[in-house]
Amino acid sequence: MREMDRSFVKCGDVEVCVFRSRGGALFAIENVCPHQGGPVCEGRLSGTLVWDDENDRIEWTLDGAILTCPWHGVEFDVSSGAALGGIDMRLRRRQITDDGRDLWVGSRI
Amino acid sequence: MAVKAMTDHTKGLVVDADLHGHENIAELAEFCEIPWSVALRHMGDSPDRNIAISPRPTFTAPFPGGLARAKQTPSALQMLSEMDTLGIDIGILFPDHLLSIPVIERPDFATAVAAAYNDWLLSKWLSASSRLRGAIVVAPQEPREAAAEIRREAANSEFVAICLATCGVRPLYGHKSYDPVYEAACDTGLPVVLHGLTTVHPTFPFQLDVFQSEFMKHAFAHSLSIMANVGSIIETGVPERVPELRIGLLEAGVTWIAFAMKRFDREYLERRRQVPHLKRLPSAYLADMYVGTQPLDLDRPGALDGLTAVCGHELRLIFASDWPHHDFDHPDVIRRLAGSAASRQRILYENAYGLFRALPKGVLMPSRADSRAI
Numbered sequence: 300m301r302e303m304d305r306s307f308v309k310c311g312d313v314e315v316c317v318f319r320s321r322g323g324a325l326f327a328i329e330n331v332c333p334h335q336g337g338p339v340c341e342g343r344l345s346g347t348l349v350w351d352d353e354n355d356r357i358e359w360t361l362d363g364a365i366l367t368c369p370w371h372g373v374e375f376d377v378s379s380g381a382a383l384g385g386i387d388m389r390l391r392r393r394q395i396t397d398d399g400r401d402l403w404v405g406s407r408i
Numbered sequence: 409m410a411v412k413a414m415t416d417h418t419k420g421l422v423v424d425a426d427l428h429g430h431e432n433i434a435e436l437a438e439f440c441e442i443p444w445s446v447a448l449r450h451m452g453d454s455p456d457r458n459i460a461i462s463p464r465p466t467f468t469a470p471f472p473g474g475l476a477r478a479k480q481t482p483s484a485l486q487m488l489s490e491m492d493t494l495g496i497d498i499g500i501l502f503p504d505h506l507l508s509i510p511v512i513e514r515p516d517f518a519t520a521v522a523a524a525y526n527d528w529l530l531s532k533w534l535s536a537s538s539r540l541r542g543a544i545v546v547a548p549q550e551p552r553e554a555a556a557e558i559r560r561e562a563a564n565s566e567f568v569a570i571c572l573a574t575c576g577v578r579p580l581y582g583h584k585s586y587d588p589v590y591e592a593a594c595d596t597g598l599p600v601v602l603h604g605l606t607t608v609h610p611t612f613p614f615q616l617d618v619f620q621s622e623f624m625k626h627a628f629a630h631s632l633s634i635m636a637n638v639g640s641i642i643e644t645g646v647p648e649r650v651p652e653l654r655i656g657l658l659e660a661g662v663t664w665i666a667f668a669m670k671r672f673d674r675e676y677l678e679r680r681r682q683v684p685h686l687k688r689l690p691s692a693y694l695a696d697m698y699v700g701t702q703p704l705d706l707d708r709p710g711a712l713d714g715l716t717a718v719c720g721h722e723l724r725l726i727f728a729s730d731w732p733h734h735d736f737d738h739p740d741v742i743r744r745l746a747g748s749a750a751s752r753q754r755i756l757y758e759n760a761y762g763l764f765r766a767l768p769k770g771v772l773m774p775s776r777a778d779s780r781a782i
Contacts, residue, residue: 334677350645350685357684372678384680385688 300325300402303344303363308404315393315404316340318377321363326377327393327404328366334388337370347374347383366390380408420776422739423760423767425700426603426658426728427499427540429487429533430480431506431525439531440524444517448524467608468622480504481732484536491539494731495739497773500764501533501542502571502658507605510548511576518547519557526561534566538768543571543601546589548581555588562596568764569601569656574633576609582640590650597765599654599698602637604630612636626735630703634660635668638694642672645685647693656763658700658728666718669694695721698763700728701755702737710747712755726759 300306300319307316307330314330318340332339346362365383366375374383380390394405434452437445481487491499503509506525512518522545534542544561546554561567570593572581579585581602593600606629608616613632616625634657646653672690676683686693706712716723730736739756746752761767 348681348684350648374680384676384684384686385692386677386680 305340305344306402307340310393310404314340317395317402317404318344318366320344320377324378325395325397325402327395328377328380329391329393329407331391332368332370332373333382333390334368334371334373337368339366339368339370339373339375339390342367342369344377421498421757421772422496422727423757424491424494424496424499424729424731424739425601425656425698425726425760425763426702426730427487427491427496427501428481428504428730428733429484429501429529430482430504431528432482432532435532436521436524436528439527441520444520445524447517448521467617468620468625471621479732479734484533484540487533488537488539490731492773492775494729495773496729496731497776498539498541498760498767498771499729499731500568500760501529501540502601502603503545503573506545507571507573507603508575508607509545510573510578511607511609512547512549515547515549515553519550519553522547522554523557523560526557526567530561530564530566534564538771539773540566541568541764541767542566543569544598545571545573548572548577548586548589551586551588555592558589558592558596558598562592562598565766567598568767570598572600572602573605574602574637575605575607576611576614577633577637578611580640581637582642582644582646584644587649590646590653593654594650594652599656599763599765601656601658601763602634604634604657604659606630631660631664634658635664638668638697639672642686642690642693643683645683647696648685648687654698654763655696656698656700656726659702659730660699661703661705662699662701662712662715662723662725663705665694665699665723666715669719669721691719691721695719695723698724698726698759701725701742702728702730703735704737704741704745706745709744712742712745713747713751724759724762725755726763727756 302319302321305316305318315327316330318326328340330338330340344366346359347365348357349360351358366377375390380392382388392408396403433448437448440448509518525545529542533540544567546557606626607614613636619625669691676690727742742755746755
């Protein structure tokens, strides 16, 4: 997988998506949004806007690390699974192992 | 020798966040600067000109019948007597006609008459009894002048809040131009209290000429104007820019809170990136604000606790009667609609001490000080 690629795999009844983010880190995330059950892993993997307190202006950040659910637009940081902006939701993440030849999706983190 | 029962007064106290003292135009003139003092004196010469201080257009038909009671309280002594009858220990005075101050077209007149009102209130009402406290009125047309007025009057401990009328205000109170007002509020320890009103004006949400009667204009204007301004305050991140600011909201009822919390949160889930300066859910900011209960738009016993459950937040409700206006609420309504004694005490007494600056303690209406708790 190249950077910013994603690949889906079935783990029992649950569909899991493996992402390789910008920089090369791997993340495995269940394809169910904690908001209303949407296919969150089919959403855009991009960045987001935050407020730069020091310069009192809007700032683009975390490019390649923010997954946005295609149903309602809730944003998640794939590295932590947490929703942004104080929203109390979290992606279900799975363990991911690279043995040099294949990627192995494991149990929930 | 009189025999009196010992009582824990704090359990029965009532603080009323919203009383209205009627402005006497001729008296206001004495406190106003030239040339506007002359204008007020001329207005005072003609009783019909009172309305000119609040240029509130009346498009509705003059329906016959209706309420015969005078809806104005013209003096502190009369207000204290009426508070005794209603069972109110301490009341916060807001203006009557001057709630229309944001729609006065001349900013300098609005600023001058606001200052005159504040000095008049201090002299004629707040000095009469420590049971009467006041809200500093400012003209939002000139935010820097408004901030200066807050700093001038804040030295008087009789003022416990700043009144921001929502009547036709433009821009809405989230706009950065009001930051000097909010900074002055924080510097002086005073909360800002937004007060709703009905008027007809080309500014959202006051385009109420689409209705034929006060029946529907009044139903919408107060609540929508508070909601619009709260939305603006949250949208632009006032609670993040000025985190120490305490905000009160009056005369929108209470059921709108559930709509606003749920709707704003729902929008935030989808559009957080449009407001990246927000660090919390909109409902969390709203839950930090203090909301006056009047006009209570719930009716079942214990309903206020049900509202809290729907909102998912402990709401900071404060009793507000709106006396002597036509749609006032008696404190007994709170006793019926709040399910527990603790809830009643928070709404009738405790929360007001969290909002207003240094409310006096141990001040009671004469009958309560004399005898018994209610």
